[in-house]
Amino acid sequence: MLRALFFLAHVPAALALDATTLRDIAASSSNVDAREILSQSRATHDYVVDLRREIHKNPELMWTERATADVIARELDAHGIEYDRVTSTGIVARVGRGERSVGLRADMDALPLREDTGLAYASENDGKMHACGHDGHVAMLLGAAKVIKARYDADETSVPGVVRFIFQPAEEGGAGAKEMLRPSDGTTGMLDLKPPIESVFGLHNWPYPEMPSGTMGTRGGTIMAGAGSFDVVVVGRGGHAAVPHNNVDVIVAGSAIVTALQTLVSRLTDPLDSVVISVTVFNSGTASNIMPDTASLQGTLRALNPKTFAKFQQKIADMASAIASAHGCTAATSFEPEHNGVKRIPYPPTVNDPRAAGLAMNVAAQLFGSESTRDVVPVMPAEDFSFFGETYPSAMMWLGAYNETAGATHPLHSTKYILDESVLTSGVALHAMYALEFLHSGL
Numbered sequence: 547m548l549r550a551l552f553f554l555a556h557v558p559a560a561l562a563l564d565a566t567t568l569r570d571i572a573a574s575s576s577n578v579d580a581r582e583i584l585s586q587s588r589a590t591h592d593y594v595v596d597l598r599r600e601i602h603k604n605p606e607l608m609w610t611e612r613a614t615a616d617v618i619a620r621e622l623d624a625h626g627i628e629y630d631r632v633t634s635t636g637i638v639a640r641v642g643r644g645e646r647s648v649g650l651r652a653d654m655d656a657l658p659l660r661e662d663t664g665l666a667y668a669s670e671n672d673g674k675m676h677a678c679g680h681d682g683h684v685a686m687l688l689g690a691a692k693v694i695k696a697r698y699d700a701d702e703t704s705v706p707g708v709v710r711f712i713f714q715p716a717e718e719g720g721a722g723a724k725e726m727l728r729p730s731d732g733t734t735g736m737l738d739l740k741p742p743i744e745s746v747f748g749l750h751n752w753p754y755p756e757m758p759s760g761t762m763g764t765r766g767g768t769i770m771a772g773a774g775s776f777d778v779v780v781v782g783r784g785g786h787a788a789v790p791h792n793n794v795d796v797i798v799a800g801s802a803i804v805t806a807l808q809t810l811v812s813r814l815t816d817p818l819d820s821v822v823i824s825v826t827v828f829n830s831g832t833a834s835n836i837m838p839d840t841a842s843l844q845g846t847l848r849a850l851n852p853k854t855f856a857k858f859q860q861k862i863a864d865m866a867s868a869i870a871s872a873h874g875c876t877a878a879t880s881f882e883p884e885h886n887g888v889k890r891i892p893y894p895p896t897v898n899d900p901r902a903a904g905l906a907m908n909v910a911a912q913l914f915g916s917e918s919t920r921d922v923v924p925v926m927p928a929e930d931f932s933f934f935g936e937t938y939p940s941a942m943m944w945l946g947a948y949n950e951t952a953g954a955t956h957p958l959h960s961t962k963y964i965l966d967e968s969v970l971t972s973g974v975a976l977h978a979m980y981a982l983e984f985l986h987s988g989l
Contacts, residue, residue, distance in 0.1 A: 577986035578979060580912040586696070587975035590689040594970045597621065598685035599667040605656030605674040605681070608716035608888065611635040614654050614684065618713050621688050625695050627711075632735060633725050639711040641695050646707030647739070648984040649746040650977045651934065652687035653680045653717035662961040677963045679751040679947070680717065686749065686973035687711055693978045707985035710743055712736070716930075719775070721891040723930040727937060737937070745902055745989060746940040747980040748931045749973050751965060753954050756920075757946035759966045762910045762976065763920030764943040766900030771820070771848040772855045773928030774892030777883040778803060778866045782875040784839040793837045797830055799873035800841040803866050804828065807845075810861050821858055822848040822926050844883070848926045850895055896932040899939035901989035906941045909979040914972070920946070927958075939989055941980075945973050 597617070604613050615635045622629050622639050629639035635654070661668045661675040669675045676682075691711045698705040716722030728735045736743060757763065780803070782794035804825045815821045823845065830841035847862065849855040863879040870877035883890050910919050922944060934940050947954055947966045954966035 576912055576983065578982045580979060583693070583979050583982070584913050584975050586693045587689065587978060588971045590692060590974050591971050593692065594685040594689040594974060595967050597688060598681050598965070598967065598970065601681040601684055602676050603667050603670050605669050605671055605676045607658060607674060608655040608718050608720035608722065609634060611654045611715045615713070615715075618684065618688065622691065625692055627691055627695050629711075630734070632733075633715060633722070633729050635715040636722065636726050637713040638726075638736065638739070639691060639713070640708055641691065641698050641711075642702075642705040642708045642985075644707040644985075645741050646985050646988075647710060647741045647743050648707065648981045649710040649712050649736075649743045649934070649938070650687055650690060650981055651712040651714055651723075651746055651748040651931065652683035653714050653722070654684055655680060655716055655718050655720070655722070657718055657959060659959070659961050663964055665964070675961065677960060678718065678958050679753075679963075679965045682751055682965045682967070682970055682973070683749065684713060686970055687713065687977060689971070689974035690977035690981070693974060694981065705982065705985065708741060709981045709985070710739065712746070719890050720888055721893065721930050721933065723933040724891065727933060743938055745899075745984055746934040746938045747902070747906060747977065748934070748940070748942045749945050749976060750929070750942065751947040751969065751973075752944035753947040753957065753963070753966070755948050757922075757944055757948055759946050759949040759952070759954070759969050760914070760972075761918050761920050761946035762914070762943055762972070763922040763946075764898060764903045764906050764941055765922050765924070766898055766903040768850050768895050768897050768924050769922065769942055770896035770924065770929050770932070771822075771850050771926045772852060772893055772895040772932070773846060773848045774855070774859070774881055775883050775890040776845055776847060776859075776862055777880045778843040778877055780841040780843070780866075780870050780875050780877050782839060782873070784837045787835045787837050790837060794874045796838055796841040796875055799870050799875045799877075800828060800830065800843055802873060803843065803869045803877065806865055806869050807862060810858060810865060814861065815854075819854055820850045820924070820926065821854060822846070823858070823862065848928060850924055850926075852894055855892070855895075893928045893930050894932045894936060896929045896942055897935050898941045899935070899989070902939045902941035905983060905989060906943045906976075906980060909976060909983055910943070913975050913979055943976065945969055945976070
């Protein structure tokens with residue numbers, strides 16, 4: 547049975563703004579000494595590197611990040627920072643008091659990959675790896691928490707509101723951000739916090755040539771695609787492979803579906819829009835002389851426009867059913883498939899609020915100079931930070947992390963991925979500066 551999910555939530559209609567415009571719409575003057583923040587952040591270097599390596603050794607998959615959460619809790623306790631457990635493995639910490647509140651977010655989970663880096667601190671959990679840099683994200687946010695707490699302890703007026711540090715599980719397909727907002731078990735979530743969060747800022751390391759280490763960038767409007775998994779189960783009639791005319795061949799039908807789905811992108815997509823459909827798993831059969839009864843396909847759909855995403859969910863289901871029928875089979879499509887006990891929930895596009903993106907660019911320019919900032923273009927990978935973007939005026943920023951000298955040249959989700967640790971203190975500074983500037987001046 548078709549189970550399609552349509553993104554009905556309002557997505558802000560934000561224009562794509564260039565880097566200069568983004569900085570111009572941000573506050574023209576700063577209430578925070580950028581040089582002081584940068585100095586305090588750089589002083590955390592050994593701390594964040596050691597933390598990142600500790601977490602890197604012990605990667606945990608989505609919704610199992612218990613040891614990672616314990617490390618985070620240990621460090622927050624050491625700094626005297628209060629926190630709450632939100633969902634089974636998430637944590638939201640807080641520093642400051644007042645009527646205003648801003649959130650800083652880091653994701654925590656790893657990927658089901660066998661690490662092939664040769665690093666001395668490589669994964670000790672076989673088949674699990676921090677190949678997306680979430681270990682670095684956690685370390686940067688803990689570094690920012692340390693900096694902001696030290697400033698608050700020295701002078702409470704330097705933090706004129708509440709900074710929330712959001713350590714979020716299950717980004718890699720588990721929609722942890724959505725669960726953190728409103729936990730499905732009815733416990734307290736981020737939407738229940740007082741004072742309410744007014745903006746959320748997130749960083750993602752970006753190890754690609756267009757973003758070398760020492761650069762950072764964002765944009766107003768859509769920055770990352772919406773994405774969802776789909777499963778197609780094709781049912782025919784199996785039998786002996788020597789008499790195919792007496793059977794109904796699911797492998798031929800499934801192969802035809804794989805090929806036909808590619809025409810949806812080439813024939814039904816506006817040339818000015820962007821859609822990706824990739825079938826990545828095809829399972830069927832047990833022996834060379836047996837034609838199977840069923841075949842299962844798995845794949846991903848990605849689009850920058852929510853309406854386009856919903857349209858193509860329906861098109862995938864319709865195409866699979868029609869092609870299967872033409873081959874004498876049936877096909878059932880699901881867009882919330884469940885694998886290994888985890889349901890895959892579609893992610894909407896990540897849409898940056900132009901004011902929040904402007905503040906992020908302004909902060910980056912203050913800390914590192916405008917020459918270090920980049921006006922980025924939208925990409926087809928997805929992020930569940932999008933759920934925060936639907937809820938609060940938010941900004942996702944990319945932290946350049948491509949560095950040939952450090953060996954940081956492999957892409958995200960590669961078994962050879964290496965994070966350039968020299969960028970960690972830059973992330974600490976960006977987090978801290980965004981939070982303090984927001985509390986002083988808003989958007």
